[in-house]
Amino acid sequence: MLDLLSSLLMMLQSSALGDVVRNARYLYPVLEAIHIIGIALLVGPAFTFDFRLLGLGHRTVSVTTTARYLLPVSHAGLAIAATTGVALMSAQATVIASAGAAPWKFGLLVLAGVNVAVFHGGIYRSVDNWTDVAVPPVAARLGAAISLTAWTGIIFAGRLLAYT
Numbered sequence: 206m207l208d209l210l211s212s213l214l215m216m217l218q219s220s221a222l223g224d225v226v227r228n229a230r231y232l233y234p235v236l237e238a239i240h241i242i243g244i245a246l247l248v249g250p251a252f253t254f255d256f257r258l259l260g261l262g263h264r265t266v267s268v269t270t271t272a273r274y275l276l277p278v279s280h281a282g283l284a285i286a287a288t289t290g291v292a293l294m295s296a297q298a299t300v301i302a303s304a305g306a307a308p309w310k311f312g313l314l315v316l317a318g319v320n321v322a323v324f325h326g327g328i329y330r331s332v333d334n335w336t337d338v339a340v341p342p343v344a345a346r347l348g349a350a351i352s353l354t355a356w357t358g359i360i361f362a363g364r365l366l367a368y369t
Contacts, residue, residue, distance in 0.1 A: 214298040223295035233296060240289035244363075246282025248356050250275035258349035260340035267336040268345075305369030310362035317355040324348035 217223060226232055256262050257271045294301050301307060328344040335341050 210302075211299075214302050217291070217295050218298040220295060222292060223298065226292055226296040233293070236289050236293050240286055240293060243282050243285030243287075243289055244360065247279050247286050248282070248360070250279040250282070251352060251356060254279070255349035255352045258341050258345045260346070264339040268332055268341060269336045272332075301366055304366045306362040306365035307369075310359055310366065313355045313358045313362060317352065317359065320348055320351045320355060324352075 226236065253262070254271055254275045257264075257266065257268060324345070328342060328348065335345070340346070
């Protein structure tokens with residue numbers, strides 16, 4: 206498994222994308238700025254949705270209304286952050302992957318993805334039964350707590366990549 210991961214990292218790093226990101230004078234900082242914008246678009250609406258699931262904030266707005274307005278913005282942010290994240294990683298994939306914070310960041314990304322799948326495939330399927338309640342079911346609140354924790358950890362681990 207580690208050999209496959211090492212091979213994929215080397216492929217990414219030696220790709221044309223990696224070469225361009227490494228050698229274009231201002232591309233890396235521009236990608237970093239766009240990556241941060243993507244993170245803001247992802248996490249801001251996601252946190253607001255999670256807070257609603259925890260029963261915080263405007264409880265008069267239904268969960269489905271909150272989701273309808275916030276989650277598309279969050280999805281766009283995810284697309285931006287993921288695309289720029291791969292581009293940024295391509296510049297030094299093997300170095301980044303060997304950083305002490307890398308297992309944390311990528312492990313938490315997996316946790317966040319699994320949490321989304323479990324939430325939308327589970328408790329959210331019955332959202333019509335609880336969309337207007339002030340405090341949603343425990344499973345929804347647990348998903349929100351995991352989301353808040355995972356994304357906060359991802360942000361911290363991402364910043365620590367440069368220092369570990």
